[in-house]
Amino acid sequence: MMEELTALDPMTLKVSELLKEVHLQTSSSFTKLVEDTVSAIRESINQIPEGLEVTAKEARGFVRDIGADKAEFKFKRPSYIEVCGSYSINSIARPDTGVDILLRLPKECFNEKDYLNHRYHAKRFLYLCVIKKFLKSSSSISKVEWSTFQNEARKPVLLVYPANNISEAPEFFVRVIPTAKSLFDVSRLDLRRNNIRALNQDGSTLPSPRYNTSILEDMSLEENNEFLRKTFAGWKELGEALILLKVWARQRSSVYVHDCLNGFLLAIILSYLATHEKINKTMRPLQMFRVTLDFIGNSKLWARGLYFHKNVTITKEDRMKNIESFPVFLCDAHSSTNLTYRISKSAFSELQEEAVITLQCLGKFGDGAFEDIFTTNVDFSSKYDHYIRLNLKGSKEVYSSGFCLDDECWRLYEKQVHDLLSQGLGDRTKSVRVIWRNSSSGCSLEKGFSTLDREPLIVGISMSTPEKAFRVVDIGPDAEDRDAVLKFRKFWGEKAELRRFQDGRIAESTVWETKDWTKHLILKRIVEHVLVRHLSLSETNITQIVDQLDFSLLHGGTDPVSFFPNLLGTFEILERRLRSIEDVPLKISHVQPLDPALRSTSVFPPEPHPLANEKGSGGKLSKLTSSCIQPLEVMIQLEGSGNWPKDDVTIQKTKSAFLLKIGESLQSNWGMRCDATEDEVVVLLSGYAFRLKILHERALALVNSGIATQRAKRVFGADKSLFFESQHASMIKGLLKPYPAYGPVVRLAKRWVASHLFSASLADETVELLVAYLFVKSLPFKTPCSRITGFLRFLRLLADYDWTFSPMVIDMKDDLSPSDKKEIEDNFRLSRKGYAGNMQNISPAMFLATSYDKASEAWTSSSPNSMELKRLIAYARSSANLLTKLICQDESDSLRWECLLRTPFNNYDAVVLLHGDKLPFPRHLLFPSLVNQGRVVARGNASKSFSPFFSSEDLRGRNLQKLKDKLMVDFDPLRLYVTDLKREFSTVKLWYDALGGDAIGLTWDRSGSKKRQRDEQEDEEKDPVSILKGVGEAGKGFVKSVHLVKVPKLT
């Protein structure tokens, strides 16, 4: 019994579910489809007349570009057509349901010396051209297209789409791959021989190992497939392990590409491990998966090359030579073909790293790792920190020395870009990955290779530590070292400077001076300089994904974060003054910043206001002097006293009395303006406003101790939430130092949330926690180092996280003990228990647990609710998809980037537009909103009694004191309007942008219980137009227009 239980641990269960979903079982209908298609192909090939004369005329462009000197033969039908690949070993993994067939090129069509000068490749292609022509005329085949074998343009293959299809495999096709079994003498294709006469340097020919292997690969295809079939036959677990590996690799598009892994190689590696008894019959698929990853990631054997045959001895010298020719050497069992000859060095280290990361996930999270390994998409656009796209359409530089010599020009160009960037960026990066996909299927290869540059070349860069990545000065070689200086100068050009450094050293260097808030652009400048200098590319063809979203964070052209040091300094002064207050009965013992602006996670940290100074005005008053100022929240604690009242009302009143005293003291001692209402006290200092709050621990102790009933919680809400805020603030502050990208990512995320009108659904703190989760639990990624990558991962996290069934535990420094985790798990179960059947209305819909809040009470207890979360997820998903596209596809249009933050209004029942010039901070508005659906229900005029800027008369008046008195603290009409609306219209749900949007979305709220519905039946029946009019009335002077987008359906 125990055994059964352990055998079915959650991970195994999940894996078997995954296999059910992914593994394409060969049903009879599928088998029939494959057989029918193959026999259709056979039939049409049989119609080709034997002895047909084939000349280069069939595909002049191809033969020319490949550089073949001779290419004529008489057609003969292939003697061998067999299904191979994943279908033959029963390991097709959805969604890629293609089936490969091998087609043996007959020996009669080739001459003995055709391995020379690309003649083989030319004939191979011509042979396929003939077949293609005949396949096209077959009635049971709908489409025939060109593709290339592992992106190698000189080795095209045919994709054959049958006319009939079945629902199991909707995009089914058959790939026709020619083989060259025993066409040539293997010894002629030795790695050290030259077989392309054009390949020479200073008269002496160079070896052509890649070209040779390209032919050898075709010669060994059949045997290798036979070998795989034998290994996998009757071994179900091995096939399943292969599927798991494929799923894993496909989620990682940076290693499942032409210069790294493919399904065939994974099968080969598995069978290597099987023949070397690292995998045996007692193992389960997941174990094999783990062993394989461990082998890929950690084995020392890769450095010496892998050889299938154990008995055949290879001299050490040969081994060395093999490894010299190729970064990875995996010799097959029959000939001595290197099956991994396409794998590049950088790709392989990337692969090893991925394998190691996955093993870490497995070791760390147990069954929680399932999602990280198999279902999280670690694709190119979310993996790296910095992206470069090169548009090389029609760029002749790429193939200036011919398309194909030993290697193809595109691969050489990839390498060139890689080397340039690696040299230019040095230790600023951890890794640079360059990928250029060439074969977009459907291209007409007959015309040659010049159209293969349509796709952009993409570079992904992982940054090293931020101190290194954003370093301002790079120090080069010493001035004395002549050769090195020359090299350095040659590489950097006019950017190289001779400098004397503080330690007395005189050395060559490059300097990338910039302001603090644009430091993240240093990398961009270096890349641009290097690429423009060495690749003769124009700047317009270089797109770098770094700063495209910065526009949403700027305020009047600069990033307001640049005032952060100033703000911190002011806060310190405030703290000092508060602590030194003597004329208040209890001393202030503790001052803590609570506001996001004081931990640089606020979208718009305030700039110093010229009228909020103690004396005079701080600088000249500009034309656009704001008449409002946002206060920043600061928490203070008083020294203990036994004489606090014991009931909440009096406690709060006493607090207010204290705050008034403090404000008064600051005002009289330091001349700081104090602005007070019954509930809050704000003091102004050096251009900033601070709202003071007192945390009373005793009230808190009452809540935290066991006697806290529901009622008590409600009563002591003020202190409890203040406590949460303070805990949260100090926790988040701890993230800023180690993760400099954290601040900008949070700001982008908040901006996104607000601009899609989710301000009411997702608290600021929730966003901060979600982003914090990305940073502290970065696996299966590396910690994000750039704002755009972080932002994309935030969107994906929101969209993909399993909110219904998993709590999100934000464990900052691994400081949660197992018992804490258990407590969280129990709390979570409790919150989900009552809703076993109905998952629609769970609360909290988003369970966020931290060390200070193990029951998710602090931020998400009331919002988002399930309905809001659903909406959020949908928005996040579409934004994430758009952003992914923007990163990887060639779209130089900046408008498309704006779409990420523009919200469509057709998802609301009604929309209220506000007067943009009555918002307290009009410059926070991203885009003025426009509604062009539905009909206008009401229009309103703007009030004359409020303006966000001081009028020119006021400014001219020169009466500073008067102006200062006019400065409004924390006046936010939007907030006031929303409160009024919430009070008056309970049937309407509001969506708004608290950062300063000019639109409010309305949806008719039908989520209420039945009882409530009955109560408000009359209200419901009220016609929507009159409700909307009321909505407009409530915001007179502020509302520009009210639009009815959808009339509510009668249910």
Add this chain to the structure above:
Amino acid sequence: MRNSELDIKRMKSKKKRRENEVQVKNEEESHERNAGAGKKKRRRETKNNDESGEVVRVNEGNTSMEVEKVKKRKKRQRKEIVAKTAPVEESDQFDDGSSRQKSGKSNKSKKDKKKNRMKQEVASERVDIQVETEKQEEDAYCLSSGDEDCSKGMKKWLTEYHENRPGLKVLQQRIDDFIISHEEKLEEEKKEREALAADGGWTVVVHQRGRKKTTDPESGIAVGSAVPIAKVDDITTKKKRREVGVDFYRFQKREAHMNEILQLQSKFEEDKKRIQQLRAARKFRPY
């Protein structure tokens, strides 16, 4: 104001006041007050509504000019709508931002549908315009800027903003007043209760909430009954030690073992259930 100062100072001096009954009473009181406030509010709201009703009526009173304007606007609007049906493509581009989530990949058909829907809407709009001529003044109903009206909108918020800031002195006075009246009330209530109790010859005994104070809140020094409690603890632990361990008898071990298995089983069942739910949510499809 002096009073609040006193109040605060009293805190500093370590006089202890026993206010055990206060809490209960206070809650009752606040309830009452809340109820009262609620009523008041409701009353105020109805008043507001009346007022707004008046305003609306006034507006409707001089609609002759308004109607003209509205008619013109309506015409313009109609034109706008007609113009807007054409560039559906444009609006689609906007949709890219976020509204894709529903449209998915079958864009074309949806686009067509959308077009149709738009057309229909426009058509119905036209019908609306033709048939409901009376309703015209309701369309695009005009809101005043509200500068003269303090009950709603911007003017109200501004007035409230200024009303809420009467100055430090006044605020302090208010707090003092509140605390004085609050205390008076408490005092009165206490007296009343005492009087009541004395009448019937009873004394009111109130349940004391929370733990007994064992430390002085300011100095952290243990006070009162702290020591005896520790002693009691000591005794109980000693007693416990003499008791038999939980795994002394074989049956205990057996039971523990069984329990463990049962727990594992239930966890396993739970996992299975969860996985079924996940499957239903299509969480196992990696593409």
